[in-house]
Amino acid sequence: MGEFELIERFFKRNQPPTLDGQAQPAINSVVLGIGDDCALLRPAPGMQLAVSTDMLVEGRHFFADVDPAALGHKALAVNLSDLAAMGAEPLAFTLALALPPERARDEGWLGAFAHGLFALADAHGCALIGGDTTAGPLNICITVFGQVPAGQALRRDGAQVGDDVWVSGTLGDARLALGALRGEWTLPPDVLASARQRLERPTPRLTLGQALRGIASAAADISDGLTGDLGHILKASNAGAAIDSKDAFHLIAFCAGPSSASDSFDKEFLLKLTLTGGDDYELVFTAPPSVRAAVQAAGKRAAACVTRIGRIEEASGLRLIDARGRATPFAARAFDHFA
Structure with a gap:
């Protein structure tokens, strides 16, 4: 042929x-x-x-x-x-x-x-x-x-100090599946099957992105990990951010289910996977607190869960807020093929 x-x-x-x-x-x-x-x-x-x-x-x-x-x-x-x-x-x-x-x-x-x-x-x-x-x-x-x-595209450079940081869907499954397939760890068969579906058949959030026009101030898709792709927004917007670890933990999908991955891994590991894993193809976006109801309504119209995990701050860099309210600097590095 x-x-x-x-x-x-x-x-x-x-x-x-x-x-x-x-x-x-x-x-x-x-x-x-x-x-x-x-x-x-x-x-x-x-x-x-x-x-x-x-x-x-x-x-x-x-x-x-x-x-x-x-x-x-x-x-x-x-x-x-x-x-x-x-x-x-x-x-x-x-x-x-x-x-x-x-x-x-x-x-x-x-x-x-x-x-x-x-x-x-x-x-x-x-x-x-x-x-x-x-x-x-x-x-x-x-x-x-x-x-x-014209003029309504969601860009990376629009985040403002005081904006909320939001994420669609759940994170970490793709990296969990990748690690299992590489032999880095083992997973129960049902957890692996579910996580592998997220790795190999991601769902592009097109309806949500269109619903967020005129609501979100900045956005990026999560291909290289949440903190890395949020880092692109922060760099373009000349701002910093704080992420609440307890809110970010709600993004973990594989903690629930008949064979919970949380039985095999500690919370710190799972949180790191969620923050840095990559290949999720969800959206991270920012929006003023005054439009929280509109963000939730946009998520509902798009049949996509949206979770508020932090805020945009004036001080540069990314910080992770722990359960005691302490801020710890967190490297917002995205995956780099040549690093």
Whole structure:
């Protein structure tokens, strides 16, 4: 099977993505998709383009034996999460795919990968409009395009002193699963299965991001760990923050359930996993105390739990407040591939 046959069979689609049988409004922005030298997009009047690129490399971002459908899902999900952090609506994406020869010949693997990819794309009305394929080590690079009303994008540089710090969903499961799969620790089978789902099939918080437009002052998606990604907001906003450890502990999902991970690990370890683990693809955002009810209402509309964990302060740096009210400096370092 040659390059162009591979594209035609697995990645070229004749119909736009649909949700409940209806084409999504965002698809009207795709003027020209796969088949020419460039795709053409037309954002709606009064909208700005939001563009993000992420690369997944075998052995660095995923295991060689990962379920290809889950890999297809995650490859797009991590990009959609960036749109969510900006409050943007998905329009389309491109796919650059490097395949080892054995993968290029494996129709079952390609079919499952494409299924996982397009299932998520269809759920959000996001069309594949082009890309590239080549031979090489397995490498997946997606660029996603979205739109957001002009002047309403959620940015990292808007946090103000006195703002609350919020987090969506729960944190730490992905890192817990990664450690178990690497052999760093062992988990009961049901806990591992649940945590692995969070690692391999993250949920981009697109509806929440859009609901927070005009409410949140700053936002980022949590890909490299809560404290690291909050650190990006603090740096861009020239501010510091204090996180209440007892509130942050409520973000831990794997402490409950039939086989609790808390039976095997102490609270300090679990809290560190939650603060620094990464690969959660939830949102961390800030908002004035005066809009707490609006934040809760936005979370309810988006069917996403939101938890207030701290506040923005004038003094630079990040501090963790313990149960006795004592503040301890905490390094807000994000994951760095070259550190």
